[in-house]
Amino acid sequence: xxxxxxxxxxxxxxxxxxxxxxxxxxxxxxxxxxxxxxxxxxxxxxxxxxxxxxxxxxxxxxxxxxxxxxxxxxxxxxxxxxxxxxxxxxxxxxxxxxxxxxxxxxxxxxxxxxxxxxxxxxxxxxxxxxxxxxxxxxxxxxxxxxxxxxxxxxxxxxxxxxxxxxxxxxxxxxxxxxxxxxxxxxxxxxxxxxxxxxxxxxxxxxxxxxxxxxxxxxxxxxxxxxxxxxxxxxxxxxxxxxxxxxxxxxxxxxxxxxxxxxxxxxxxxxxxxxxxxxxxxxxxxxxxxxxxxxxxxxxxxxxxxxxxxxxxxxxxxxxxxxxxxxxxxxxx
Numbered sequence: 001x002x003x004x005x006x007x008x009x010x011x012x013x014x015x016x017x018x019x020x021x022x023x024x025x026x027x028x029x030x031x032x033x034x035x036x037x038x039x040x041x042x043x044x045x046x047x048x049x050x051x052x053x054x055x056x057x058x059x060x061x062x063x064x065x066x067x068x069x070x071x072x073x074x075x076x077x078x079x080x081x082x083x084x085x086x087x088x089x090x091x092x093x094x095x096x097x098x099x100x101x102x103x104x105x106x107x108x109x110x111x112x113x114x115x116x117x118x119x120x121x122x123x124x125x126x127x128x129x130x131x132x133x134x135x136x137x138x139x140x141x142x143x144x145x146x147x148x149x150x151x152x153x154x155x156x157x158x159x160x161x162x163x164x165x166x167x168x169x170x171x172x173x174x175x176x177x178x179x180x181x182x183x184x185x186x187x188x189x190x191x192x193x194x195x196x197x198x199x200x201x202x203x204x205x206x207x208x209x210x211x212x213x214x215x216x217x218x219x220x221x222x223x224x225x226x227x228x229x230x231x232x233x234x235x236x237x238x239x240x241x242x243x244x245x246x247x248x249x250x251x252x253x254x255x256x257x258x259x260x261x262x263x264x265x266x267x268x269x270x271x272x273x274x275x276x277x278x279x280x281x282x283x284x285x286x287x288x289x290x291x292x293x294x295x296x297x298x299x300x301x302x303x304x305x306x307x308x309x310x311x312x313x314x315x316x317x318x319x320x321x322x323x324x325x326x327x328x329x330x331x332x
Contacts, residue, residue: 005048014042036110037130040137065306066112066120067299068098075278076295080123080145083296084303091307093118100125109134119306121145121299129153141309143302148190156315158302158322162192165291165324166199169245169273172289174207176332178243178271181213182232184251186220196247196275218251225254226261233262233270242270249274249281252288252331272331286330294322 011021016039024039025048042048067084069077081097088095096117098108109131112120120135123145132153135142144157173181183200186193197215204211214232218224225246236242242264246252252274259270266272266286274281277292301320309315 005046007048010039010043010046010048013046014039036107037134040134041130044133044137063093064096064115064117065093065303066096066098066117067123067303068100068108068112068120068125069123070100070102070125072097072099075280076276077123079278079295080299083299084121086296087300087303088307091304093303093307095303113138113140118310119143119303121302121306123299124148127153141306141315143305143315145298145302146192148188148192150191156305156317156320158298158305158320159192160293160298160322161324162195162293163199163202165275165293165326166196166201166245167203168199168324168326169196169275169291170200170203171207172326172328172332173243173245173271173273174204174211176243176267176271177241178208179240180232180236181208181211181243182216182229182245183213184216184218184225184228184244184246184255186247186251187217193247196245200245213245218254220248220251222250222254222257225251226257227254229255229258230261233258233264236264236269241268244270244272246272246274249276249278249288249290252290253280253284256284256288256331266331273326277327281327281329284331289329289332290327292325292327294324298322 007021008018011018014021016035021039024036025043065088067081069080071077085095098112100106100108113134117140119141121143126148132142142155144155146159147157181204183197185197204213216225216228218228229244232242244255246255252272255272256266259266264270272288274288274290277290281288281290301322305315
C-alpha cells in the first residue's frame, strides 16, 4: 500500500464492501463489470497498490499470451492467428484466443488479468480507457495490431505502409491503361482506410495528372461496394477503361460482382486492385491483383515484442511498420 490508503478506504470510496473490493482487485469472484470497474477506478484515484501476496495478477510463469480480436471467423483473423501462434510457440508461450463481444457486460480484460497473461495483442480493436487500465494496472503489456486510430494512448503498435500501398495501386492502374479511376473506401473511416485513400490520390496525381477518382464508400463489405460501382460501370463509354482500387480484397470482390452485373469484362473494361492479399484473392476469376500487407508477419512481430517485454525488455516507443508489396495477377 502507499501512504494511509487501505483496502477499507478503497471500498468506502467505491461504495462497496471490503470483500467486494478485495475480489474486484484480485480479479476473483463473480462481480458485475460496472462494480469491478468502479473499484479499480477508486484504487487508481486513491493511489492504492495491492500487496502481491494478497492476490491479483497470477504469476506470468503460466507463459500465456492473449490475442484479442472482434471475431475468429474470417480469412483476416486466420492469418493473424497463424502468425501469432507460430511466434508464441517459438518464444515458448501458449496463445489464448479471446473474442471481444460488443456487449456492455463483456469483461475480457479482467479474464485476461485473472489468468495471468504475460502480454496482450489487440487486433483491429479500439480499447476503452477502463479496459486498458485493467491490464496496465496489472502490469500486463499491450501491443496494438493495425490500430483503428492514430491516437493509440501511448501504446506500441504494429502496422503496414498503407499510404505507400495506395500509391502503388494508383501507379499500377495508370500504367495498365486505365482512363477513369475509382477508389472504394470503407466506413467508418479508420486510420488505415484514410491512409490508403490519401496514398491513392497522391499516386494518381503523379501518374495521371488531372485525373480525379470517384470515391465510393462501403461498409467494408462486398455488397455495398458492388452497389456503389454499378452506376460507374454502366456509364463507361466506348474505349474507356475503369481502374478500381478497393481498400480491402473483400470490397474488391464487390467490383467483380458489379462488372458481372453490368456486362463488363475484367481486365478488358475494368481493372481491379485490392488490398490485403488474403487467400480468397487467388480464387477470384481472374485472380485479383492486390496490395499485400504482411498480416502473419505483423502478428508475429507483435507477439515477439510482447515476449521480449515479458523478459524485461522495453516495448518499442514508436510503431513497428512492415512494408506492403503489390502482387500482380489477372485482374489487371
